[in-house]
Amino acid sequence: MTIDLQPTINLKTAIKQRRAARSFRPDPVPEAILEEIFRLGVRSPSGYNLQPWRFIVVREQGNKDKLKACAFDQRQVSEAPVMVICCGDRRINQADYIESVIQLGIDAGGMTDAYADVMRSAIPQLFENKPSFDSIEAWTNRHTMLAVAHMMIVANSFGVDTCPMEGFSSEQVKEGFNIPCEVDVCCLLAIGYASEPFKQYGGRFGFDRVFYGESFGESFQL
Numbered sequence: 275m276t277i278d279l280q281p282t283i284n285l286k287t288a289i290k291q292r293r294a295a296r297s298f299r300p301d302p303v304p305e306a307i308l309e310e311i312f313r314l315g316v317r318s319p320s321g322y323n324l325q326p327w328r329f330i331v332v333r334e335q336g337n338k339d340k341l342k343a344c345a346f347d348q349r350q351v352s353e354a355p356v357m358v359i360c361c362g363d364r365r366i367n368q369a370d371y372i373e374s375v376i377q378l379g380i381d382a383g384g385m386t387d388a389y390a391d392v393m394r395s396a397i398p399q400l401f402e403n404k405p406s407f408d409s410i411e412a413w414t415n416r417h418t419m420l421a422v423a424h425m426m427i428v429a430n431s432f433g434v435d436t437c438p439m440e441g442f443s444s445e446q447v448k449e450g451f452n453i454p455c456e457v458d459v460c461c462l463l464a465i466g467y468a469s470e471p472f473k474q475y476g477g478r479f480g481f482d483r484v485f486y487g488e489s490f491g492e493s494f495q496l
Contacts, residue, residue, distance in 0.1 A: 281431035315425035362414025
């Protein structure tokens with residue numbers, strides 16, 4: 275049964291306070307909160323609603339220790355009560371998978387016959403032509419990271435800390451956790467309660483450095 279939990283921190287504060295935790299207390303994350311992190315995390319958008327993300331939730335200490343060995347012995351992997359191996363599945367362009375997404379839309383009441391036909395035609399063309407990405411892995415990683423970002427913000431809104439990690443051997447993680455060759459490891463996500471003070475906020479560049487108006491390099495003003 276899903277419990278309707280309400281965040282303890284508002285969205286703006288959750289975004290501003292989020293930091294990557296480098297060490298965790300052993301305190302478990304309540305099941306209801308973990309479920310909410312995952313449930314809201316996968317409300318993330320994805321092209322054609324293909325939802326290429328796949329998540330392996332690792333909580334047994336022996337498996338966390340095994341994952342730590344794949345991640346250059348970073349302490350947070352074995353300390354965090356929950357580790358998530360975040361993956362992108364390249365098989366989302368297969369016809370049977372496309373049909374399952376169409377059926378999902380039908381069941382939810384958000385799919386028309388006309389749009390189903392568009393999906394059957396457009397999705398194979400998208401991955402054949404790759405108009406905005408170099409490889410299908412780049413596409414699946416792009417969308418998987420959207421879901422990971424959602425999870426981190428949701429977690430922080432419930433007072434739970436996270437640490438997204440890219441320091442690991444993909445080959446070792448795939449071998450150690452039986453991940454199919456068509457599935458790529460995008461990142462690791464540690465979830466729990468930080469055990470040490472966060473490093474100070476490192477700052478962000480101003481709009482004049484990262485936003486442009488109308489064309490790259492042109493001044494942007496609000």
